[in-house]
Amino acid sequence: MKELSLKKLAAWCGGTIHPADAEAAVTGTQIDSRLVRRGDLFVAIAGERVDGHDYVSKAREAGAAAALVSRLVDDPLPQILVADTVLAYGDMAREYRTETGVDVVAITGSVGKTTTKEMIASVLAGKYRVSKTQGNHNNHLGLPITVFEMPADTQEAVLELGMNHFGEMHYLSSIAKPNVVVITNIGTMHIEHLGTREGILKAKLEIMDGIQPDGVAVFNGDEPLLWNLREGKHRRIYFGIENDQCDVVAEDVRQIDGGVYFVVRGLGQRFHVYVPQEGQHTVYNALAAIAVGLLRNVSPDSIQYQLGIFHNTGMRQRIFEEDGVTIIEDCYNAGPESMDAALKVLREHKAEGRRIAVLGDMLELGSRSMAEHYRVGRLVAQSADLLLAYGKDSQRIIIGAVTGGMSQKCAVHYEDQEEMAASLKRLAKPGDILLFKGSRGMHMEKVLQMYLEQEKNS
Template sequence: MKKLTLKEIAEHIGGTFNIDAEFTEVCIDSRLCKPGCLYIAIKGENFDGHDFTASAFANGASAAIVHHDVDADGPMLRVEDTHKALMALAHWYRTTFDIPVVGLTGSVGKTTTKEMTWFVLNEKFNALKTEGNLNNNIGLPRTLLRMDEDTQAAVIEMGMSNRGEISELSLIAEPTIAIISNIGVSHMENLGSRENILKAKLEILDGLRENCPILLNGDDPYLAGAVIENHPVIYYGIDDKTCDFRAVNIEQCDESTEFDIVYDGKNQHVVIPTIGRHNVYNALAAFGTGVQLGVTAEEAVKGLAKYTPSGMRQRMKTLNGIKFIEDCYNASPDSQRAALKMLSEMKAERKIAVLGDMLELGTISEESHRNAGLLAAKAKVDVFMTYGERSLASAEKARECGVCEVYGFTDKKALADKLFETLKPGDAVLFKASRGMALEDVINDLYGRIK
């Protein structure tokens, strides 16, 4: 970040300081503090950062923001609420940059869209992006505070669990262009209906700067029907022929997808190094955003070709002739449907689906898990395995729908044993579950045995 002083930030976010000091980085973990760092003592449910202020200074922190007296010596800014101070600091700091800021949200695909958008923009700009899943009211401010004199654009992901959260994040980031990928049933447990989820996602408009555009998935009935005022709306999609950016001639290869994007009377061929129709939507959003921000079609295509899945999202690996699709970061009915469709379109001797529980579905959990079994049958999987108590309903439904080999497990080792016994060269196996199920434990167990 740019060099700042306690005096300077006090003028913008309030508070009183004892001694002025300079800093070029913000940190909320005392263990990671170093010279030139501003330590912000955040209080969480199970910890209080104030208890570690002395440790932060011992590790080299140049200054600290605190709420109350602490047993430590050093330059400190005292504020009413350190978390609010972090958000206020990030908002003010963001306003010191006159650069494109992409704000994006959605029920499914926002991290992949974020990554693809970053690859597209990085062909023209020195672009910053949200790292990992730092998309809440602590992570987003920290991302903005990483901007420096060389930053020419930023791609900011916004997550949420309840109403009001996207609004808060958008008002901090003040995006100059926004994306909503889709309206699914993630967080149904908290919000109760897709209509409420739509309202929550549309809160991104609260901080979107005046007259700046928003890109919406035109094939999503909730987004297609949303009333947007005071902002140009750009639609992208596959099925709706009226979309501003539309994918046609989609062809899935072993580890890539090819298609043409029709827009503004033009036709651009695109190849993305991942598979699945859902990723075509993500690429459309990234391409459309790039075009809006002055990236050429050629630059956008080059950027999309560099995309690599992050973390445990749709990562593909081949061992001993077996194709593994690791998608264990998150799961919802919508993303599960997309993953099964992707598996069904793959070329393989046998197609094996391993699905774990989907969490936070509230009253639709039982229905959603049973429907997963139906979707597995429609995808014509050869072997269907599940992990978790909720997913036993998926296994039961798959049996009812005629899937020949179905196994339900609540023990990871038993699942890994059965998979190791079952898998053979030529198979393609999909792993999909909510993050809380830690299905990667089974994958790592298998990799250890196969190697």
């Protein structure tokens, strides 16, 4: 971020400086005292277990320039006093985003928003200096962190916005003030809190509340709930595969060499694209990135190149080989739609041996949980030769798989991850392909890690 004065930051959040004559040059922000760098504003947050006000002195010792507090701390570090440090931090971020004048692309959706964010950032990086959301910084604290972490020369900011309750997206959008809004899809994640898919749509559409007057919305046109929103105050650009009335359409979609190939038609352009990542969901993610790239005047040649070298991040779908066994790592999260997409990849990926699904619960489905886990189990029976399931709700996956035709001997439920990994070590053979998938709270990456460590030690 660029250097800011204590006086300006206090004015942005309606705070008072203590002592009144204190001056400081702030060059960053931090909410964790262990990560404070010289020149940072330390934001003291009072949590349920830890109170940041108890660490103001440690922040000063680490080089903090000042602290944002909701009660004055007996420490020589200059402090900005406010009623609520979380809300004040958001107010500061909102004003800083406005002052920078950066163009913002904000992304939300039930499935695929993180990968879409990465693809959009990759495409825009072919022409602009890009900053993007890191990790899971997509909430009321993560967004301000991301905004203040933007390098001073940033031209395009690609921000992921997440929510699970009404009102959250409205707040995040008021900070991001996007020039372009992207909604990847409307699924059933968080239906426990939002009631219906229509409720999820309503909550997601709050992202439009902060859009710039000349802003553009980029929506998935294969989703009827979004397609029905064609009329509106702001320009709409639709992308899709099945709906040929969309503005940006993928044609001649093919799975080739561990990735997807397709022809893009729309916005006055027609060109082919290859993305080194499998699955139809990859095409949708890429189409959103292509639509944003074309809106931002990135050339087709540059879009082709940037998507052609795209590599996903973290625990989101990554395919690799270990001792002759192909592994699909897709552990970051799971809902019905993303589980379906992952099983489709497992089903269609070339394999000399068996297809093995290693699955955990899908969380936050509320009253739909039993039915959705059972339905996924039926799909597993069509997609895999073996099923290993972990978690209370995943017992319904087992039932669904067996009633769908899978042998009871091939569908096993586990209550212990170490036992699951040990069984997998005995079962997996060269030529097999393994899919690891589950909700974030199930930590299926731990099963994968234990399995890989056993492989190395064998």
